[in-house]
Every structure is written in structure tokens, then in C-alpha cells.
Amino acid sequence: MVVLLSACSKSEEGGTKPFFYIPDGFPDPVYQFQNNPVTPAGFALGKKLFYDPILSRDSTIACGSCHQQFVAFAHSDHKLSHGIDNLLGNRNSPALYNIAWFPNFMWDGGVNHLEVQPLAPISNPVEMDETMPNVLLKLKRSNSYPGMFxxxxxSDTITTQAMMRAMAQFMGSMISADSKYDRYEAGKVNLTSAELNGLQLFRAKCESCHKEPLLTDMSFRNNGLDSYFTKDPGRALISTLPQDSGLFRVPSLRNVALTFPYMHDGRFEKLMDVMNHYNSGIQPSSTLDPLLSSNSIPLTLAEKNDLIAFLGTLTDYTFIRDSRFKE
Ligand code: HEC
Ligand code: HEC
Structure with missing residues (x-):
């Protein structure tokens, strides 16, 4: 079943593809496109804004600088995000896809609506360091934007709301649901025996948090990276509850082979480092997730390799090559 909610566009293969659709097996999205239907003009405007450094104070940084399509809109090879004046942020840029299904955004869930999300990086002093009144002024003065709005x-009146809606049309249409894993689930391809074994291990040991088909259950949890949370208390920054210290939103693992480094602070370079963490690196603390209370997910070397082989099947080449999202 493919539910068509919006206008269609030419896809890379030359056929028409709806901008937004609900892939087979996916739940209903959280973002209500009924209130902001995707149109070709709205999508095009959102895309132009996403790739335009005009949104930053000195016109050097675009959203697309830290969210690059070839790595599923994560920031390639950067531990921590890298913004204006070469300043480092304090967190790893997450990949962007399937965000219409997210009830909240950021590693700590600090933003709870897709239509306000872009305000955070625009005003962040180490990301784009710009103010909305100034952004609106620059857009109004440009040759192309009034006509695109x-x-x-x-209406050619450029407002924050129209801008946020256009960006929501573009980002909300980023859907990743055509990986080898999805094709396997649809009965179209087979997995290798290593991948299949990895999938079974994953369902036994990881799925309780990284839930299919989105590969996250959207909850906030402490997966045992640290015992103390002085550097980044995560969810507790938002909720101010001590029991939320060290909890971060469970990331989706789609495209994870591309989105290194890993974790909210980019501390792990390789998926094998992540396997070693779950096997032997879990740090006990008062907020460690009860599912990990034995301080280890026992994995042999062969099992680690099979899990990594399975994670590789989550790479969606259709998505990262989709010309509709290209700059
Ligand atoms: C300097 C690098 C940088 C720039 C520029 C940037 N981002 Fe991000 N983005 C990040 C980081 C880092 C996070 C995670 C922040 C956190 O958890 O506190 C993030 C998070 C997000 C998220 C939430 C994803 C999720 O899984 O919750 C979205 C959506 C997003 N950015 C969109 C944008 C848009 C739109 C722009 C442009 C207006 C933009 N970003 C500019 C680095 C950047
Ligand atoms: C108790 C819940 C839980 C379980 C079980 C769990 N994870 Fe995680 N996982 C998390 C959380 C939470 C994070 C993010 C932690 C952070 O950055 O602070 C994470 C992060 C990751 C990342 C990094 C993703 C990224 O984009 O940075 C990978 C890869 C991963 N987990 C794989 C696995 C595998 C494989 C298993 C099974 C062996 C597993 N996880 C079991 C909760 C869990």
C-alpha cells in the first residue's frame, strides 16, 4: 500500500514518485502533511533554503554543509558538527531521513515540531549564528525568493511560517525505505547467510530499542556510554529531571554504515567499536537502561561481524542518489 498524500515529481528513473508517501509497513507519520501539503513549488523552495548559506550570518554555512546527501544527510567524517567561523558544536550531526515520523528532534528531543526545527541551527552561535529578522530581510532583498514564495x-510576503513550512516540505519528504533490508522484507531479494544471521541477532539483542521498521522506538535511553554526565546530560537538559541524565534519543540505524562517527558525541569511528561497546564497554550508572543492566550484550567476534553485515543492508542507495534531493 502506498498512500499518496501529495503532488508527484519526476524521479531519477524518470517515473513519477510522490514527494511524500507512507512506505509499506511504516506507521502513520507524526507530521501532518494535510496542513502543509507538499507541492513542487514548496518543495523547490524548501530545497533552495536548505542549501543556501544566506541563512548564516556570513553566508558561509548552509543546512546542507552539515547534512550531506551522500551520507544520508549526516556530516561526513565529523565527530562534532562544524559551523560558522570553524566553530565546533558539542554534538554529532544526525542523519536526516524519515523525520516526518519523529515526535521530536535533536539527540535530547529539545525541539518538538518539524516546523520550528530550522530555527535552532539558524540562531545557534556555533552553527549559523543568524537572527530570523535578518534572514527574512535578506530573503526579501533577493531576486529569486519573493517569486518562489x-x-x-x-503570496510574495516572506514570513517565518512560510519559510518553515517550505523546509518541512523538503525535509519531511526525505524518505529512506528502499534498502536491501526493505527489499528482503518485501520478498524481493535474499540476504547472505551472514546478513541473515545478523538480522536474527539484531532482533534478539537490539530490536527492543532500535525497533523496526524505523529502527528506533523514539524513546530516550542511556546505553551505557558514561558513568557521569557532566559534559552532556542529554534529555535532562530538557526535562531537568535527574533520572533523565545520560539519556539520548535512540537513533534510527538506517544508513548507519554511512553515518560514522557514532553516538551523540561521535566517539566511535567504526561499527566494530559500537559492537565492542555493547559487548564489553557498557558503563554502569544510576540511569543505565534496565535492558542493559547486566552491563553487556554478549557477542562473539563472528556475531559482531554478522551484525555489522546486517547493518550494511540498511544502506539505502536509492535515497542517497535521489536527484530530487541533490543540491
Ligand atoms: C554546524 C552544523 C549544522 C548546521 C549548519 C545545521 N545542522 Fe542540523 N543538526 C546539527 C546537529 C549537531 C544536530 C543535533 C543537535 C542536537 O542534538 O543538539 C542537528 C539536528 C538537526 C535535525 C534533527 C534531526 C533528528 O534526528 O532529530 C534536523 C531536522 C536538522 N538538524 C535540520 C537542519 C536544518 C534545516 C538546518 C539549516 C537551517 C540545519 N540542520 C543546519 C548540525 C547542523
Ligand atoms: C537499551 C536500548 C538499546 C539497545 C538494547 C541497543 N541500543 Fe544501540 N543505541 C541506543 C541509544 C540510546 C543510542 C544513542 C546513545 C548516545 O549517542 O548517547 C544507541 C546508538 C547506537 C548506534 C550509533 C548510531 C549513530 O547514529 O550514532 C549503533 C550503531 C547502535 N546503537 C547499534 C546497536 C546494536 C547493534 C545493538 C544490539 C547489539 C544495540 N544498538 C542495542 C540504545 C540501545
Whole structure:
């Protein structure tokens, strides 16, 4: 079943593809596209904004600088995000896909609506360091934007809301659901025996948090990276509850082979480092997730390799090559 909620666009293969659709087996999205239907003009405007450094104070940094399509819109090879004036942020840029299904954003869930999400990086002093009144002023002065807003929303008056809606149309349409794993689930391809064994191990040992088909259950949990949370208390920054110290939103693992380094602070370079963490690196603490209370997910070397082989089947080449999202 493919539910068509919006206009279609030419896809890479030359066929038409809806901008937004619900892939087989996916739940209903959280973002309500009924209130902001995707149109070709709205999508095009959102895409232009996403790739335009005009949103930063000195026109050097675009959203697309830290969210690059060839790595599923994560930041390639950067532990911590890298913004204006070469300043380092304190967290790893997450990949962007299937975000229409996310009830909240950021590693700590500090933003709870897709239509306000872009305000955070725009005003962040180490990301784009710009103010919205200034952004609006620059857009109004440009040659192309007033006409694009007119095409998208029927008025050339440039408002924050129209801008956020256009960006939500673009980012909300980033859907990743055509990996080898998805094709296997649809009965179209086979997995190798290593991948299949990895999938079974995954379902036994990882699935309780990294839940299919989104590969996250969207909850906040402490997976045992640290015993103390002075550097980044995660969810507790938002909730102010001590029991939320060290909890971060369970990341989706789609495209994970591309999105290194790993974890909220990018501490692990390789998937094998992640396997070693779950096998022998879990740090006990008062907020460690009860599912990990034995301080280890026992894995042999062969099992680690099979899990990594399975994680590789989550790479979605259709998505990372989809010309609709290219700059
Ligand atoms: C300097 C690098 C940088 C720039 C520029 C940047 N981002 Fe991000 N983005 C990040 C980081 C780092 C996070 C995670 C922040 C956190 O958890 O506190 C993030 C998180 C997000 C998320 C939430 C994803 C999730 O899984 O919750 C979205 C959506 C997003 N950014 C979109 C944008 C948009 C739109 C822009 C441009 C207006 C933008 N980003 C500019 C680095 C950047
Ligand atoms: C108790 C819940 C839980 C279980 C069980 C769990 N994870 Fe995680 N996983 C998390 C959380 C939470 C994070 C993010 C932690 C952070 O960055 O602070 C994470 C992060 C990851 C990452 C890094 C993703 C990224 O984009 O940075 C990978 C890879 C991963 N887990 C794989 C696995 C595998 C494989 C298993 C099974 C062996 C597993 N996880 C079991 C909760 C869990």
C-alpha cells in the first residue's frame, strides 16, 4: 500500500514518485502533511533554503554543509558538527531521513515540531549564528525568493511560517525505505547467510530499542556510554529531571554504515567499536537502561561481524542518489 498524500515529481528513473508517501509497513507519520501539503513549488523552495548559506550570518554555512546527501544527510567524517567561523558544536550531526515520523528532534528531543526545527541551527552561535529578522530581510532583498514564495504559498510576503513550512516540505519528504533490508522484507531479494544471521541477532539483542521498521522506538535511553554526565546530560537538559541524565534519543540505524562517527558525541569511528561497546564497554550508572543492566550484550567476534553485515543492508542507495534531493 502506498498512500499518496501529495503532488508527484519526476524521479531519477524518470517515473513519477510522490514527494511524500507512507512506505509499506511504516506507521502513520507524526507530521501532518494535510496542513502543509507538499507541492513542487514548496518543495523547490524548501530545497533552495536548505542549501543556501544566506541563512548564516556570513553566508558561509548552509543546512546542507552539515547534512550531506551522500551520507544520508549526516556530516561526513565529523565527530562534532562544524559551523560558522570553524566553530565546533558539542554534538554529532544526525542523519536526516524519515523525520516526518519523529515526535521530536535533536539527540535530547529539545525541539518538538518539524516546523520550528530550522530555527535552532539558524540562531545557534556555533552553527549559523543568524537572527530570523535578518534572514527574512535578506530573503526579501533577493531576486529569486519573493517569486518562489509567491509560487509556493500564493503570496510574495516572506514570513517565518512560510519559510518553515517550505523546509518541512523538503525535509519531511526525505524518505529512506528502499534498502536491501526493505527489499528482503518485501520478498524481493535474499540476504547472505551472514546478513541473515545478523538480522536474527539484531532482533534478539537490539530490536527492543532500535525497533523496526524505523529502527528506533523514539524513546530516550542511556546505553551505557558514561558513568557521569557532566559534559552532556542529554534529555535532562530538557526535562531537568535527574533520572533523565545520560539519556539520548535512540537513533534510527538506517544508513548507519554511512553515518560514522557514532553516538551523540561521535566517539566511535567504526561499527566494530559500537559492537565492542555493547559487548564489553557498557558503563554502569544510576540511569543505565534496565535492558542493559547486566552491563553487556554478549557477542562473539563472528556475531559482531554478522551484525555489522546486517547493518550494511540498511544502506539505502536509492535515497542517497535521489536527484530530487541533490543540491
Ligand atoms: C554546524 C552544523 C549544522 C548546521 C549548519 C545545521 N545542522 Fe542540523 N543538526 C546539527 C546537529 C549537531 C544536530 C543535533 C543537535 C542536537 O542534538 O543538539 C542537528 C539536528 C538537526 C535535525 C534533527 C534531526 C533528528 O534526528 O532529530 C534536523 C531536522 C536538522 N538538524 C535540520 C537542519 C536544518 C534545516 C538546518 C539549516 C537551517 C540545519 N540542520 C543546519 C548540525 C547542523
Ligand atoms: C537499551 C536500548 C538499546 C539497545 C538494547 C541497543 N541500543 Fe544501540 N543505541 C541506543 C541509544 C540510546 C543510542 C544513542 C546513545 C548516545 O549517542 O548517547 C544507541 C546508538 C547506537 C548506534 C550509533 C548510531 C549513530 O547514529 O550514532 C549503533 C550503531 C547502535 N546503537 C547499534 C546497536 C546494536 C547493534 C545493538 C544490539 C547489539 C544495540 N544498538 C542495542 C540504545 C540501545
Amino acid at each position: 509567491e509560487d509556493a504559498f500564493g
